[in-house]
Amino acid sequence: MKRFVHLHELTRTEVLDLLALADRLEKTPEGERLKGKILALLFFNPSLRTLASFQAGMARLGGASFVISPGQGSWQLETRLGAVMDGAAAEHVREAIPVLAGYGDALGIRSFAGGTDLAADVADAAFEEMAAVCPVPVINLESAIDHPCQALADWRTIDEIGVPHGGKFVLSWAWHPKALPLAVPAAAVHMAALRGMEVVVHRPEGFGLPEAVMDRARLAATLSGGSVRETADRAEAMEGAHVLYAKSWTAPVAYGRPEKEAALRAGLRGWCVDESWFAPARPECRFMHCLPVRRNVVVRDEVLDGPRSVVVREAHNRMWTQMAVLHRLLGGAA
């Protein structure tokens, strides 16, 4: 494995191999495996789980890490090619990326969507420009359109709760006071499709995921024996579901147009998951969310504090699955 940037760059077999390695590392510690190795972490955006789980994961494998956060103790970084840099940014990623990468053995980058140009964000253009000047393996800590570390942890969680190969996975939009990126829903739908599940995207009109994302997920589903469809009908979506994965995201049809987007969201406060959503589902249907989650906005306390919720387990699985990724990228032969 040369980099870990998109789940769709891996075969299903490679994903299963990473998950098996995560199991092995949890059961049989390899505290010296990455001794002398250093992970550089570059965060353009806030983080709790990602920063903590990567630092802890490197330490558990015997390696070390360092963190750079532009604008928070480090220079603001410019990403536009050809820019005349007489504004706030003191440094360009074309220098910063190879410099930071050179101090480490791999580089993790978190860089959220620009949020104005849907085509550029769906193509992960900014992330790929940074990856192109990075001389060491790159890890995607959440980019404009993907969050493969989250997807891997979610897959492991779904395995742990015993959802069958062809189980029903509902990704549902939820209300949120802000227009949020597409990265997690895009990653979740692809993960579930690649796992071979019956995937239903439940969302209001205007909130359908971009065609490129859906097409890629459908291809993955085809190869894995699953399916992907969309609906705005909650009862139909939840009928017989094994998993409800909630997440808010911006309306692709109003991408980069805040007023239109807000108008589309107005009136959708009712899209807050509560126990009643699960009535048509299987009794054992679980609730998933990538976190952070706004309580009583995206989902009610009764769900998060009840037995359906596996959100903490998902977060915990971030560490074990990322350790598998680090092991494959930096650990030499297994």
Next chain:
Amino acid sequence: MKRFVHLHELTRTEVLDLLALADRLEKTPEGERLKGKILALLFFNPSLRTLASFQAGMARLGGASFVISPGQGSWQLETRLGAVMDGAAAEHVREAIPVLAGYGDALGIRSFAGGTDLAADVADAAFEEMAAVCPVPVINLESAIDHPCQALADWRTIDEIGVPHGGKFVLSWAWHPKALPLAVPAAAVHMAALRGMEVVVHRPEGFGLPEAVMDRARLAATLSGGSVRETADRAEAMEGAHVLYAKSWTAPVAYGRPEKEAALRAGLRGWCVDESWFAPARPECRFMHCLPVRRNVVVRDEVLDGPRSVVVREAHNRMWTQMAVLHRLLGGAA
């Protein structure tokens, strides 16, 4: 030891055991003792000594640590139960605490007083709510009403400077431009009482520590052969003192009422420790402060730069005593 949250949860013997372990660790390094162990550190408030001494202490024991600071590169966290989270906070501590704890083997939390509800702060309600959802040992890095790490370091410092068991310990209020928390004075008075000292709290009218704090300290004093009393008379307080411990704190009688509190503090600028304070004390009387300290506001340069001051030694002892705590919580059998 299952957690290190309040000194009053430990017996005097357990405290003496920690101090003996700190001595041993300073003399005989155990650089592999916490190999493979990870300390998660969550700071809701600023830190210099606590962050540095815990990171250094873990490293000296062969372990690792990571730091999360909500609002500084990480999401702001909600602490209120039942909150509808449509404001600034993106995540609730009910998720964040178990998630961070799960990446580590112990979790340190710094969470200063809310400052509006005295009863809730004296009961450390917010801290205990977080501790209740933490699946690994919790360390109090300063809560609303306690700072046990500071207390342990101060005890060691008092031992080092040769103060006898029943020596006289004066905790004195000092002027400060802001209304400060009660955690350090509450911790100091309890520590000195549990050590069996003659404890005098020297403070202006209105600044008496909460009854629950004083009652607990008096109980500890009784069991250890010491005593605890209050006075506003400086000469009486300082008569024959072995130690003057200065600290500013808010007026409990005006808790959560900033205007009344400021009125009580107005006119107290003279409560700035200078050399003259020590005239009635023993010649060798030492000056202590937990740091950070505002020079020429809380205490004059002549004291801090003179031979009485042991403030740097107190800070240094943070590391050794905390290493003893980490050793007991994470190190297996000694």
Next chain:
Amino acid sequence: MKRFVHLHELTRTEVLDLLALADRLEKTPEGERLKGKILALLFFNPSLRTLASFQAGMARLGGASFVISPGQGSWQLETRLGAVMDGAAAEHVREAIPVLAGYGDALGIRSFAGGTDLAADVADAAFEEMAAVCPVPVINLESAIDHPCQALADWRTIDEIGVPHGGKFVLSWAWHPKALPLAVPAAAVHMAALRGMEVVVHRPEGFGLPEAVMDRARLAATLSGGSVRETADRAEAMEGAHVLYAKSWTAPVAYGRPEKEAALRAGLRGWCVDESWFAPARPECRFMHCLPVRRNVVVRDEVLDGPRSVVVREAHNRMWTQMAVLHRLLGGAA
């Protein structure tokens, strides 16, 4: 070596020894050399390379490090002697420095120029006051008038690109929207002089470096067989040059007078390095800069993205040369 604060505190032989050690450490890792050692890092100003390269370097030698950034999760620190601290700063460096130093085995400090008092900044008065209260070896991470870590990395880079002992080194002023410190140009001119090069400082009128800096560089040049001179004539400066080192700096004749300084800089936007600057130079003339660099302000993309640029290699050499410094300060006998 007791500290690493100024290159001019080292003999040429000691510098060559550090460079040889950097070579050895890059070729033959010593991953256990600083096991159990801790580097304290105190940043009053932003950093990318310095923070990352020191943390990575300590880890590559088996040691650990921690970072404190006043005002960013830590208290603001006061530096003025005798200050009545009733403002924003909660702690004085006279406490903070010995405290942090005591948790580590060496202390690195970054503290940029005050920018108002040229004599004080040229004497590095603020830095030396902090160094005076530090009980462990001090490393200068960039002070008011020096950046010896950068100088050492630059020397190594110049060796690597094969510039002869007496080669021509041009330090050129460049335009920048802000008045920048003198530390890097002062460090660069001294380094090049001590290496025995023909040093030309190319700058507009008013931007000549302080006499104390130039005198010290001239002395170093004399001892090493080199020379140091200044000019405002670009063609003369670049004639036969081996290296062009670009950097912006404030006008010493207008130090601490922002309006006069801005007036001097106005009209100098043309001092942006492009390929035409290299016409009179040797064909293989290289471009150097300490980074961060503002593209198309200080230097054009065509230079940074072309074969002349060695800026990333300079940054990379920070790690290896600093590892040599750490090794000498903390590593015992070689």
